[in-house]
Amino acid sequence: MLNIYLYAIASVLAVSIISLIGIFAVIIGRDNLNKMVMMLIGLSAGALLGDSFLHLIPEAVQDGGPNL
Numbered sequence: 379m380l381n382i383y384l385y386a387i388a389s390v391l392a393v394s395i396i397s398l399i400g401i402f403a404v405i406i407g408r409d410n411l412n413k414m415v416m417m418l419i420g421l422s423a424g425a426l427l428g429d430s431f432l433h434l435i436p437e438a439v440q441d442g443g444p445n446l
Contacts, residue, residue: 403411 406414
């Protein structure tokens with residue numbers, strides 16, 4: 379039971395720390411932020427594509443896999 383509370387607290391802390399990225403973007407400054415924007419866009423697009431494929435693969439296997 380204690381593990382559940384530890385996981386919940388850890389996940390809330392992780393999400394809270396991730397939400398501070400906006401504050402760091404203001405502190406970094408406009409010039410450095412413009413240099414990092416393309417890398418961050420690529421990272422977010424890759425994360426969304428990876429997440430969507432990882433959710434589609436189990437459903438495809440559950441439905442019978444590919445019809446060869």
